[in-house]
Amino acid sequence: MAAQASPLQMRILSQLQTRFGGKHAVGQRLNEVDIAEWLGVSRTPVREVLRALERQGVLAYEPRRGFEILRSLDPDPGDAGDRSDLLDERVMREMALGTLKSVISERALLQRFAVPKGFLNSTLRRLMRDQLAEPSPGRGWVFADVGPEALKDGYRFRQIVEPAAILSDGYAVDSAAMARLDSDHEAAIAKIDAFDRRALFELDAQFHLAIAEGAGSRPLADAIRRQNNIRRVAEYMGFVRLDRIRQSMIEHRGIMAALLGGRRQQAATLMRLHLDVSAQETFSHLPEDLERIRSGGTLSEAPVSET
Incomplete structure (x- = not known):
C-alpha cells in the first residue's frame, strides 16, 4: 500500500492478508461486495485496496469476475x-x-x-x-473453543462418523496412497523417539483424513479436518504420551491392513476401538497436563513414557 493509505485501508489490507495470505490462496477470486459485507465497511475503501494490490501485481482484475490472487498476499518476508x-x-x-x-x-x-x-x-x-x-x-x-468439552464432543462425533464412513456405500480405498501412509507409519514407529511430536500428530491427522476421504463426501472430510485442527491444539501442548502415540500408530496399521484386505467390517470395528482407547487416554491425563501448562511447562517437558 502507498504511504498515504488511510487507517481504514490499512485495516482492510491487514484483514485480507490474514484471511488470504499464503500460497494456498493463490488462484482464489476476491469480490469487493463480499469483502465489504464481511468487514462491515463500504465498498469504496475495499476497491481502493484491491486496486492498489492489482498495481503491485498481487491481484489481477477481470471484468464481471472480480480479482484473482496471483501471488501471496503475505507482505512479511522477514517472518522468522x-x-x-x-x-x-x-x-x-x-x-x-x-x-x-x-x-x-x-x-x-x-x-x-x-x-x-x-x-x-x-x-x-x-x-x-x-x-x-x-x-x-x-x-x-x-x-475457537478447544477446551475439554469441545474435545469430548469431537471424540463423540468421530466415534459415530468414522466407523460409519468405512461402512458407507461406495467406500473406496486408494490402495497406493494407503500403502504409502502405512509405510510412513512403519518408519515412525521404528524411530518414534527421534520424531518431532508435531510431525507425529500430522501423520495421525493424515490417517484420519484419508479414512474420511474414502467415503467420497466433502462435508465429511471437511468435518474431520475441523476435528483434526481442534485436536492439534491439544496435541501441540503434548497431551498424548509417546507410548500411546506408538500404540495408536500400530492400531492405525491394523485398520489400514483390514481396508487393504477388503475387510471393511473389521476395519470399522477396529476404528471404534481405536477411538475409544484414544479418548480414554486423553481424558485420563488431561487434568495433569493442563496443570503442567498452567505452571509453565512446554511440549518438550511432556512425559514420554509410562510404567
Whole structure:
C-alpha cells in the first residue's frame, strides 16, 4: 500500500492478508461486495485496496469476475520461522487453557503477546486457515473453543462418523496412497523417539483424513479436518504420551491392513476401538497436563513414557 493509505485501508489490507495470505490462496477470486459485507465497511475503501494490490501485481482484475490472487498476499518476508513457531505455541497454550474467550481486539492481542504486528498476523492467518480463529468485523478476533468439552464432543462425533464412513456405500480405498501412509507409519514407529511430536500428530491427522476421504463426501472430510485442527491444539501442548502415540500408530496399521484386505467390517470395528482407547487416554491425563501448562511447562517437558 502507498504511504498515504488511510487507517481504514490499512485495516482492510491487514484483514485480507490474514484471511488470504499464503500460497494456498493463490488462484482464489476476491469480490469487493463480499469483502465489504464481511468487514462491515463500504465498498469504496475495499476497491481502493484491491486496486492498489492489482498495481503491485498481487491481484489481477477481470471484468464481471472480480480479482484473482496471483501471488501471496503475505507482505512479511522477514517472518522468522522460529519466532512464528514460538508465538503459535504461546497462542495455542492460551487457547488450551481457555483464556482467549469472547472477542479480543488486535491491540489487546499485541499487548498480551508483545510481538510485532506481522508475527501476530501470521499466527492469526494460520489459525483462521485451520478454522481455529476468525475476525469479528470491526471488533477483533474470536477463537475457537478447544477446551475439554469441545474435545469430548469431537471424540463423540468421530466415534459415530468414522466407523460409519468405512461402512458407507461406495467406500473406496486408494490402495497406493494407503500403502504409502502405512509405510510412513512403519518408519515412525521404528524411530518414534527421534520424531518431532508435531510431525507425529500430522501423520495421525493424515490417517484420519484419508479414512474420511474414502467415503467420497466433502462435508465429511471437511468435518474431520475441523476435528483434526481442534485436536492439534491439544496435541501441540503434548497431551498424548509417546507410548500411546506408538500404540495408536500400530492400531492405525491394523485398520489400514483390514481396508487393504477388503475387510471393511473389521476395519470399522477396529476404528471404534481405536477411538475409544484414544479418548480414554486423553481424558485420563488431561487434568495433569493442563496443570503442567498452567505452571509453565512446554511440549518438550511432556512425559514420554509410562510404567
